[in-house]
Amino acid sequence: MKIESYVFLFVGFFFGLVGLVYWLLSYEDAGSTMLLGTFLLGSVPGFYYFWWSRRMSPRPADDPKASVEDGAGVVGAFPGSSIWPFVIGIGATFVALALVFGAWTFAVGLFLVAASLVGVIYESRRGGLV
Amino acid sequence: MTLVAERPVVLVESPEPEHEHGPSGLLKWITSTDHKVIGKSYMITSFVFFLLAGLMAMLIRAQLANPDSTLLSQHTYNEMFTMHGSLMIYLFVGPVAFGGLANYIVPLQIGAPDMAFPRLNALSYWLYLGGGSLMMMGFLTTGSAADFGWVAYAPLSNSINTPGAGPDLWIVALLLTGFSAIFTGVNLVSTIYYLRAPGMTMFRMPIFTWNMLVTGILILIAFPVFTSALVLLWCDRHLGAHIFEVSGGGVPVLWQDLFWFFGHPEVYILALPFFGIVTDVIAVFSRKPIFGYRGMVFATISIAALSTSVWAHHMFTTGVVLLPFFSLMSYLIAVPTGIKFFNWIGTMWRGSVKFDTPMLFAAGFLVTFLLGGVSGILLASPPIDFATHDTYFVVAHFHSVVMSLVMAAFAGFFYWYPKMTGRMLREGLGKATFWLMFVGTNVTFLPMYLVGLKGMPRRIAEYAATDGFTTLNRISSAGSVLLFFSVSIFLVNALVSWWKPVPAGDNPWDASSLEWATTSPPPQHNFLRIPPIRSQRPVWDHNHPEDRIIERERPRLGGLVASANGGTVLLDEVGFGSADTIETRDPDR
Numbered sequence: 001m002k003i004e005s006y007v008f009l010f011v012g013f014f015f016g017l018v019g020l021v022y023w024l025l026s027y028e029d030a031g032s033t034m035l036l037g038t039f040l041l042g043s044v045p046g047f048y049y050f051w052w053s054r055r056m057s058p059r060p061a062d063d064p065k066a067s068v069e070d071g072a073g074v075v076g077a078f079p080g081s082s083i084w085p086f087v088i089g090i091g092a093t094f095v096a097l098a099l100v101f102g103a104w105t106f107a108v109g110l111f112l113v114a115a116s117l118v119g120v121i122y123e124s125r126r127g128g129l130v
Numbered sequence: 131m132t133l134v135a136e137r138p139v140v141l142v143e144s145p146e147p148e149h150e151h152g153p154s155g156l157l158k159w160i161t162s163t164d165h166k167v168i169g170k171s172y173m174i175t176s177f178v179f180f181l182l183a184g185l186m187a188m189l190i191r192a193q194l195a196n197p198d199s200t201l202l203s204q205h206t207y208n209e210m211f212t213m214h215g216s217l218m219i220y221l222f223v224g225p226v227a228f229g230g231l232a233n234y235i236v237p238l239q240i241g242a243p244d245m246a247f248p249r250l251n252a253l254s255y256w257l258y259l260g261g262g263s264l265m266m267m268g269f270l271t272t273g274s275a276a277d278f279g280w281v282a283y284a285p286l287s288n289s290i291n292t293p294g295a296g297p298d299l300w301i302v303a304l305l306l307t308g309f310s311a312i313f314t315g316v317n318l319v320s321t322i323y324y325l326r327a328p329g330m331t332m333f334r335m336p337i338f339t340w341n342m343l344v345t346g347i348l349i350l351i352a353f354p355v356f357t358s359a360l361v362l363l364w365c366d367r368h369l370g371a372h373i374f375e376v377s378g379g380g381v382p383v384l385w386q387d388l389f390w391f392f393g394h395p396e397v398y399i400l401a402l403p404f405f406g407i408v409t410d411v412i413a414v415f416s417r418k419p420i421f422g423y424r425g426m427v428f429a430t431i432s433i434a435a436l437s438t439s440v441w442a443h444h445m446f447t448t449g450v451v452l453l454p455f456f457s458l459m460s461y462l463i464a465v466p467t468g469i470k471f472f473n474w475i476g477t478m479w480r481g482s483v484k485f486d487t488p489m490l491f492a493a494g495f496l497v498t499f500l501l502g503g504v505s506g507i508l509l510a511s512p513p514i515d516f517a518t519h520d521t522y523f524v525v526a527h528f529h530s531v532v533m534s535l536v537m538a539a540f541a542g543f544f545y546w547y548p549k550m551t552g553r554m555l556r557e558g559l560g561k562a563t564f565w566l567m568f569v570g571t572n573v574t575f576l577p578m579y580l581v582g583l584k585g586m587p588r589r590i591a592e593y594a595a596t597d598g599f600t601t602l603n604r605i606s607s608a609g610s611v612l613l614f615f616s617v618s619i620f621l622v623n624a625l626v627s628w629w630k631p632v633p634a635g636d637n638p639w640d641a642s643s644l645e646w647a648t649t650s651p652p653p654q655h656n657f658l659r660i661p662p663i664r665s666q667r668p669v670w671d672h673n674h675p676e677d678r679i680i681e682r683e684r685p686r687l688g689g690l691v692a693s694a695n696g697g698t699v700l701l702d703e704v705g706f707g708s709a710d711t712i713e714t715r716d717p718d719r
Contacts, residue, residue, distance in 0.1 A: 099302045
């Protein structure tokens, strides 16, 4: 987990530095704000990972000498198949259409998205069936 | 293919469905959360957009082949170059890499059963398909499709200068694909952080996976800015927000700032995956480990970081940007890119290079990208940029770059097609594709440098015979015909492999990374068994026990360890397991 945290910390460090230099040289608002945001995007997860990397024992994926058996056990829960991503996608597309034409598609899209959210939650409880 | 030690993976599977079979046919495709199915859907969809955008480019070249041409109206011409750029950038080059190839290959390369969030991954694809369809729907509206250029500069993109539903469809389409890309970025980073196989440490990942990690982070940096800028633009057009309009106290240049803060990292979101493909392909076909592995990783991260601090070099001529800062940062990108070139050449150096089709495309990438990159260094200089801004010189520069990426994409297609389908593509047709594409690219785009230096502005539908642009434009148009045939031959190649399959076997290229340890195509959840991972080349270690290269503990010398093997050393006595545990299975050849 250490190297993972360093990657994000580097993002935070670099954009903190560049953002500071840029602000002092230009006093330009838009770019400085975006660089500040990027600094946060790197440093917040970076410190979180770093904090954890000092408290957890190395995972098999971090251990150069780990054997494949060390990874035995639960890898993760992977849903088999699900209709809901498709329905959310259709719903979002309808909502987007409504942003252009301001039409009835908004209601349809919103209904599809809401219904899929319910569907996804119940699917997670039941465990990933169609 | 040799494999040892069954991996006792226990997946928490969903309870068995009541029906004995899952869904089939169309429903199976729609409900699939398998990263391989989603990756293939992404690749096919984005390739369709590539063909459409290519046809638009053919129309553009046909229009410009003659002076005072009346083939297309001015208005249609504007639609054509806008939609050509939009389809190519937003719907092809990016999605084919981070949605298609990365989606398919990254979990395989790190020994993962799937992406970290399979349903989110499926949602990415459907948002992408929905967004792409909406963008194309612009052609069906009564006005026209978007015609303000792929950059949609304010105030051209406001509701007075470009009214109608077509531009609005363009905006909401990119909102959808923007979210799609962000979800894919989240998925890539989480997959690489949490689902690596035991022993697959960060510094053993293939460079393609490393580059996809960095691309994922770059997506997270860049796309939210663009997506929110599009919301602001929509508010301007529909709610009269006056954010980008001088009349209401807004600032048009703010759009350029927001757009290019996305737009320049986007260039590297497009480029980094293909750098990764080329790195892996060169190493495999030179039959050597990557030269300077850590240098490559360092260069990738530096390129990504620098690319986010150079956005305003697209805005030199606005007169409101900090020229020295952006010029210097732009020049600096040449350093890590140079390191990459050095390492690519170092990887080939004294290797036994085999010029199969993927390697030819990788070599074509090196040449073409060098041309595009060097002209980019010229443009980083404000005085040169002032003279060439908005001329065909700039068009030539970024087409050299992007066409080199297309070549790298074809390197990836030819390299991984056997893994994805279990069939080989024909070498002869592949080489024809390459040579037509390589010659076609340079015949099309090198004259554009010259015509740009002669002063031809970009985005003009007509020029006069007396301008002296005719000959160079005709050469360009002739080159585009070569590109057309090149892509057609690739399609023929795919059809031939479909009708008369040549089985590929598990590892036709004798490659070294983990995706070649499983069957072609891989089974559900990818691996039945995983070989032990003791170096950057786990599969090579197994197939070439005479050549066992084991990672050594890096000596703490306080300096860079740069050995010819990229920080690895031969250790003969370290075994993976006795010979009787090695199971050999012949490829289906």
